[in-house]
Amino acid sequence: MKALLSRAAGGPETLELGEIDAPDVSPGHLLVRVRACAINFPDVLIIEDKYQFKPPRPFAPGGEIAGEVIAVGAGVEGWSVGDRVIGATGWNGLAEQALLPAANAFLLPDNRDFAEGSALLMTYATAIHALVDRGAIKPKELMIVLGAGGGVGLAAVEIGKALGAWVLACASSEEKCTAARAAGADASLKYPAGPLDPAAQKQIAKDLKDIAGPNGAQLVFDPVGGDYAEPALRALGWEGRYLVVGFPAGIPSIPLNLTLLKSCDIRGVFWGAFAGREPERNRGHVAELFRLWDDGKIAPKVSATYPLERAGEAIAALGARSAIGKLVVTIP
Template sequence: MKALLSKAPGGPDSLVVEEVAAPVVGPGQLKLRVRAAAVNYPDVLIIEDKYQFKPPRPFSPGGEVAGEVVEVGEGVTGWAVGDRAIAVPGWGGMAEEIVIAAASAYRLPAGRSFVDGAALLLTYATSIHALWDRGRLEAGETLLVLGAAGGVGLAAVELGKARGARVVAAVSSEDKAAAARAAGADETLVYPRGDLDREASKALAEAFKAAVGKGGADVVYDPVGGDYAEPALRAIGWEGRYLVVGFPAGIPRLPLNLTLLKSCDVCGVFWGAFAAREPAANAAHVAELFALWDAGKIAPKVSATYPLARGGEAIAALAGRSVIGKLVVEL
């Protein structure tokens, strides 16, 4: 079978497509013929050995897949050859076949494409866990979403609106602001790209405060980090919840005196660990996501697809932080 391989630490241009042996299914596992693999920020990090997981090489990036079951392992019930499935294996998805734990797979709803199915779980499951469990978002509260036109950002906007919150979307361009408004954002704010000096940081904090209103943001959803974190924290309200989701702009240092003055929480969001530790709670979230999808309240936004041979280009495009929504590699 063909696979896009990381054979040594490096950027997207270090990836190569080669023929490799097909994986062997074991007890409790499913083998999928991969039809689509979504691109996510961990793909940028994992090929450079900068992610918390470092699989042995050679390996394929692609932590989120949709495909057809071609083999069912011993002891697996409820699945048959030909069933359509989606899963988040962490890596290995940019290959023609993959073996996954049957317990981690979800049935792709009828009528949904493999491309959309591949783009659903990681972003929406992360966001629903962040907003429902860690952020305790309630109807009528104000949610500030940074990076609001990316995959997890758009998911947070849609879920915030589904929850009945007022959503303020912060983005880095007018095109991204339009995408956030199309997803339901009540207000948008365009912030500058790049490093912020002290005056620019203060100005951004004031812009955030003006956008969220006098009471401040009840919940801040931050998948960006870097110099944007402190200005967003300064715009949080009394007993607000600041959700730490990701760091494509760098790992920030927050002045903890602000948490005291605002009596606010800084909450880490690690969906993968949550799903492993609390599978029943995660399954309930996924069921809710399917219901919201059926109701038209959420929908994956795929802005471009790539063939397997150009998977490295897709990862490079995401690393450039110019992508709106999700990118998907089709096989």
């Protein structure tokens, strides 16, 4: 079968389209004919050996797939050959066939296409876990979303609105801010592309405070990190909650005196570990996502699709933080 392979650590330009043996179905797994694979920030890291998992080479990046079940492993119940499925593989999704742990698999309704289905889990499941479990979001709270034009940022905007929050979307271009407002954000703020000097950080903090008002924000959703973290923390109000989701702009150093002065919390969000440790709660969240999707309150935004041989371009675009919403590789 064809797969886009990482044979040595490096950027997207090191990936090679090649032929490898199709995997055999193993106990507890589904063998899936991959129709679509969404690109996520871990794909940028894993091929450079900068992710927390380092699979043996050669491997294919791509951890979020949609497709059709072509074989069911021993011990797996509730699945049949031909079922439409979405799920998280970790890696090896950029291939014509992939093994998917049955515990990570969800039925894709017939009225949803594969590209949209592949774009649901990692962003929306992360966002709903972050806002509900870690953020304890309440109706009418003011929430700041950094990186609001990206896949997980747009998901946070939509889910925040669905749960009754007032959402301030922040992004590095007017195009991304427009996308966030179209997704339901109540207001938007365009901040400069980093890295940021102290004066720029101070200006972002002032702009956020001016919009949030004297009481500040109750929640910050931060999938960006870097120089943007401290300004957003400064805009947080008394007993607010700061959600740490990711670091494409770098791992920030936070002055902890701010948490004392605001009596606020900094809370980590690791959806993959949560899904593994508490699979039933995660399944409940995914069921809620499908309900919100049916009600028109969320809709995965796939801004571009790529063929398998050009999947490296999608990873490069995500690494450059130029993408709006999700980028998906389709395999006809």
